[in-house]
Amino acid sequence: MSEIILSLDGVSKTFSGKPAVRDLSFTVRRGEITGFLGPNGAGKSTSLRMALGILTPDAGEVSLFGGRPRANALERVGFLPEERGIYRKMKVIDVIIFFARLKGVTPVDARRRGLAMLEEFGLADVADSKVKTLSKGMAQKIQIISTLIHDPEFIILDEPFSGLDPVNQKALEQIVRARAEAGATILFSTHVMEHAERLCDQIVLVAKGRKVFDGNVEAALAMIPRRVILETVSEQDLAQTFAPLGEVVQEAGAADGARRWLIDLGPGIDAQDVLKACVDGNIRLLRFEPARAHLHDAFVHLVETSGQFSNETLAGEAV
Incomplete structure (x- = not known):
């Protein structure tokens, strides 16, 4: 078993009598990309702040690199908070150097690394521009650079894809993969399941502060029914024919009476x-499609069966 980098054990947190996190336990192991997933308001950001010692849990224990979250451990972490914030009146390169220096990087190395990462992110031409002149997406990339500038071994990203256009979301996915391949351990929160499905070795799904799943993507997908979509020429009711095969739903009629x-x-x-049942029953098919399950479907299924959300809430949140 690989080393446990982060462990939350029975952690709970309440604000003004309202539970934000409830008896939450999970681990992050060295070298893995772990997705911390759930709708907005599920308790993800609160959990990450407890993981870093920014917030103290009301109950339960947090372990970071084998001990309580302390300054020497946090030097090994790169954290991108959900609430973005960099100094708008400073030059871009000065902001990056500032954050690097906070993590113990020498001034010379901070400038060298900063200029190299600006080149990598396609931002070399704004090194001497003030942050306030940048677009929202560019400013977010500067904060991502500032998170990674000291080459942390454990990277925590809270909703890192928020505010980025599809091109830059893809670029950030590539950066996450590259960091993982270089040996970093990565934990990122998101409510967009597609990113996690493409990136993650392990996922933790939460809803209303409670864990509803902890495992790999394949295990999550295996928990939802496999589905086949058919379109038939026959106008007869085939529900009885298909009933022995599983749960049958007839949707609205397709074109041309199908x-x-x-x-x-x-x-x-x-x-x-x-x-085989279609062939044996001499059923004429216009369409036969085994449907591939997605993590979005698994999340909706898992949260519905946990009773943590209504269908209406899920339809609006788990996207």
């Missing part, structure tokens, strides 16, 4: 069993 069916496959049933 019917569209969704079948959530039962245990031990796969898509080939559905196709």
Whole structure:
């Protein structure tokens, strides 16, 4: 087993009588990319602040690099908070050097690294510009550089993709992968499941401050029913034909009088069993599509079954 970098054990936090985090436990192991996922307001930011010692839990224990979060441990961490904040009147390169110096980097190395990272991020031409002249997306990339400038071994990113356009989101994903391949351990929170599905070795799903899943993406996807989508020429009701294969739903009729069916496959049933039933029943098919599950679907399923949210809330949040 690899070394545990961060551990939360039974951690809870309440603000003004309202629980924000409830009996939360999970671990982050060296070399892994862990996604900390949930809707807005699920308690992610509060949990990350407790992980760093910024907030003290009301109950439970936090361990960072094998001990309580202390200054010497935090020097090994790069943290991007959800609330962005860099000094608007300073020059870009001076901001980066400032944050590097806070983490013990020498002035010469801070400038050298800062200029190199600005080049990497496509921002070399703004090194001497003041932060207040930058766009929101550019300013966010400066804060990401400031988070990574001291080459931390543990990187914590709170909603890092928020505010970035799709091109820069892809660029940030590449940076996360590159840091992981170089040996860094990464924990990032998000409510956008697509990023986690592409990046993560492990995921922790939370809703209303409670953990609803802890494992890898494949295990999360395995918890939702496998689905087959069919369109048939026959106008007859085929629900009884498909019933032994799983839960059958007929959606609105397709074009030219065809019917569209969704079948959530039962245990031990796969898509080939559905196709065989169609052949045996002489059912003419216009469409046969085994549907690939996504982490979004798994999250909605897991939170619904946990009873933490209504369907209406999930429809608006878990995207």
